[in-house]
Amino acid sequence: MLSLHTSPLAPLGGRETGGMNVYVLEVARGLAALGVIVDVFTRRTGEAEPEVVEFAPGARLVQITAGPVDRLEKEDLLPFVDAFVDRVEVFRAREDAAYDAIYSHYWLSVAAGDRLASMWRVPHEAMFHTLGDVKLRARASESERPERLEAERRLVHSLDRIIAATEHERQLLRQIFRVDAHRIAVIPLGVDLSMFTPRPQAEARARLGLDPARRFVLAVGRIEPLKGLDILIRAIGELQVRVPVDLLIIGGDERAEPEIERLRGIAAEVGATAAVQFLGSKPHDTLADWYAAADVVAVPSFYESFGLVAVEAMACATPVVASRVGGLASTVVDGRTGYLVPWRCPEPFAERIELLLRNEPLRLALGAAGAERMRNYDWSVVAERVGAATATLIEEYRRGLAS
Ligand code: UDP
Numbered sequence: 001m002l003s004l005h006t007s008p009l010a011p012l013g014g015r016e017t018g019g020m021n022v023y024v025l026e027v028a029r030g031l032a033a034l035g036v037i038v039d040v041f042t043r044r045t046g047e048a049e050p051e052v053v054e055f056a057p058g059a060r061l062v063q064i065t066a067g068p069v070d071r072l073e074k075e076d077l078l079p080f081v082d083a084f085v086d087r088v089e090v091f092r093a094r095e096d097a098a099y100d101a102i103y104s105h106y107w108l109s110v111a112a113g114d115r116l117a118s119m120w121r122v123p124h125e126a127m128f129h130t131l132g133d134v135k136l137r138a139r140a141s142e143s144e145r146p147e148r149l150e151a152e153r154r155l156v157h158s159l160d161r162i163i164a165a166t167e168h169e170r171q172l173l174r175q176i177f178r179v180d181a182h183r184i185a186v187i188p189l190g191v192d193l194s195m196f197t198p199r200p201q202a203e204a205r206a207r208l209g210l211d212p213a214r215r216f217v218l219a220v221g222r223i224e225p226l227k228g229l230d231i232l233i234r235a236i237g238e239l240q241v242r243v244p245v246d247l248l249i250i251g252g253d254e255r256a257e258p259e260i261e262r263l264r265g266i267a268a269e270v271g272a273t274a275a276v277q278f279l280g281s282k283p284h285d286t287l288a289d290w291y292a293a294a295d296v297v298a299v300p301s302f303y304e305s306f307g308l309v310a311v312e313a314m315a316c317a318t319p320v321v322a323s324r325v326g327g328l329a330s331t332v333v334d335g336r337t338g339y340l341v342p343w344r345c346p347e348p349f350a351e352r353i354e355l356l357l358r359n360e361p362l363r364l365a366l367g368a369a370g371a372e373r374m375r376n377y378d379w380s381v382v383a384e385r386v387g388a389a390t391a392t393l394i395e396e397y398r399r400g401l402a403s
Contacts, residue, residue, distance in 0.1 A: 001028055002102060002109035002116075004084055005074040007042040009053065009061055013251040013281030016074055018222045019308045020105055020129045022284065023189055025055070027103075030383020032058035036390075039097070041088050043080070045071045064088055077108055078147055085115045092120075100394050103163075103386070105129060107148060110155045117160075123397035125161035125390065128152070130305055133176050134169075138325065140226055140303030153177065161393050163187050163386065165306040166327045185389045188331075190379040191311045196288050198317035198371045204292040215245045215357050218294035218318075220287065220309045221301075223252035223259050228300035228323060228343065230266050235300075235349035237270025243357050247276045247298075250290060291316035295363065296356050302343055304328050311377055314338070314370030319363055321352045337370035 001024060008025035010017045028038045037058050044051075044063035053061045064087045067080035092099070104113035104126040117124035131152055132144035156162065156177045162184050164170040170186050173179040205212050217236065221227050229249065236247045252260060260278055267276040282290065291297060297313035299322035304310075306327035310320045314331070320338035322328040334340040339355075341348035356363045 001038060001040040002088075002104040002113050003040055003042045003106075004081070004109040004112055005043065005077055005106060007045070007061065007063070008040055009055060011253075011281060012284050013220075013222060014253040015222060015224065015255045019189070019306060022308055023127070023129075024105055026190065026192065026379040027383050027386055028059045029056045030380050031387055032056045033380070034383060034387050036387055039099070041084075041091075043067070043077070043084060044069050062088075062091060064091065074106075074108065075145065078111075081108060081112050082115075085112050085119075088112070088116060089119065101125065101390050101397075103127075103390065107131075107152050107155065110159065111151055114155060114158055121401070123160040123393045124158075125163060125393060126155075126159050127163045127165070128156075128305075130303075131156075131172075131176075134172050134305075135303060137172070137176060138303045140325075159183065160397060161185055161389065163389070165189055166330045168326065168330065169305060187382060187385045187389065188327075188377070189306045189308060189311070190377045190382040191308070191315045191374055193315060193374070193378045195285060196291070196312045196315035196374075198315075198367070199288070199292045201292055201295075204289040207289050208293055210293050215243065216294045217245060217247050217296045217298050217353055218250065218290060218313075219247065219298050219300070220250045220282075220290070220312075221299075223249075223256035223263075225259065226302050228302050229263055231344055231346050232298050232300040232349060233263060233266050233272060233276055234270055234346035235298075235353065236275055237267070237272040238346060239350040239354055240272060240275050243354055245275065245353070245357060247272070248290070248294070249276065249278050250280070250282050250287070252278065253281060287312065288316050291318050294318055296321055296338075296353050298349065298353065299323065299328060299332075300343075300349060301325060301328070307331060310338075311374055314367075315374040315377070317367040317371040319356055319366035319370060321349060321356070333369070333373065336366065337373055338366055 003024045006016050008021050041062050044065045066084035102113045102124045104110045110126045113124050132149045135141040164186050170184045267273050291313045297320050299310050304326045322332045323343035324340040332338045339352040
């Protein structure tokens with residue numbers, strides 16, 4: 001697996017550490033549990049980091065020196081892709097490894113994987129996580145770098161298989177890029193059902209030291225404009241005059257400070273300064289209590305290719321109010337496990353959250369339905385499906401090579 005720009009072992013909630021890191025870690029672990037040997041290659045960002053870390057039996061992280069051994073913005077990494085490829089090959093030769101397939105994540109890794117796949121004569125599959133043209137089309141970003149757009153437009157056609165998170169993404173790949181249907185497989189992301197379980201709200205609050213009597217809306221994720229937190233803060237500003245409510249925001253590291261300042265400005269503008277609390281990033285394995293402690297989890301994103309936070313919250317039996325965009329529209333069932341509302345509109349967010357805060361039986365029923373729905377979303381199922389798709393691909397590729 002290639003995860004060039006971010007390590008699956010990096011702390012989550014930073015500017016570039018979220019769903020993709022969870023995906024790579026969970027799928028690598030799940031494949032290893034099925035007996036597939038997995039090496040995940042990432043770019044080294046610190047001198048102190050060991051070259052090889054075995055993070056599960058049969059699954060290793062290999063940190064490759066390519067460019068400065070430092071944290072760089074992903075926008076600055078393209079010049080180091082060739083060095084990354086060369087060093088991966090040096091590692092492979094030293095280990096005398098013979099990989100059967102490459103699974104790349106995000107376009108920078110796909111660019112690296114493209115060269116490695118021809119060098120090693122193995123099939124190449126990828127998940128893009130986001131695509132520049134899709135973000136532009138969804139009006140989730142105003143501009144994308146031309147080198148990214150050009151690379152993606154080329155790479156979608158050189159891959160042997162693209163793994164899309166949803167049927168919607170598959171359609172976008174067909175419509176925007178004209179990718180052949182048989183080269184796209186839809187495999188949704190998952191949730192760790194041993195970690196994200198329903199639990200009594202009062203107990204979760206007691207463990208976290210949260211007031212048992214207050215109403216809490218929770219948002220979790222990387223802090224960036226795409227996550228639409230400004231919309232949610234405006235909704236809270238509107239709502240708190242009718243129902244006292246606090247908004248807890250988990251996520252963000254020191255690089256998120258300018259965005260947090262902007263959001264605090266919006267909170268002040270709508271008179272919600274006291275109601276909005278930025279709690280910083282929290283370790284993934286502590287989040288279940290936060291989801292269960294919240295009355296509602298809000299996902300106001302302008303775009304989500306899948307949206308792991310929504311499925312994690314539902315697995316903990318908390319209803320989700322989310323924008324009707326990307327993957328959220330297929331994981332959240334409107335009126336049954338939460339509500340889907342038009343993006344970029346504070347009013348419907350306020351209205352749906354209020355409905356849930358005022359009607360406890362409804363809130364509990366939607367929460368329970370969410371937990372029920374998540375039962376077949378376990379990461380082990382995702383890994384099995386990725387494993388099966390990859391095995392088929394390897395077979396097809398070998399037949400193609402042989403004929
Ligand atoms: N996350 C976390 N701690 C934080 C913030 C986020 O563990 O402080 C995790 C969260 O549980 C989820 C992932 O980061 O698994 C975010 O994934 P999502 O698909 O919601 O958003 P993305 O990062 O892909 O935009």
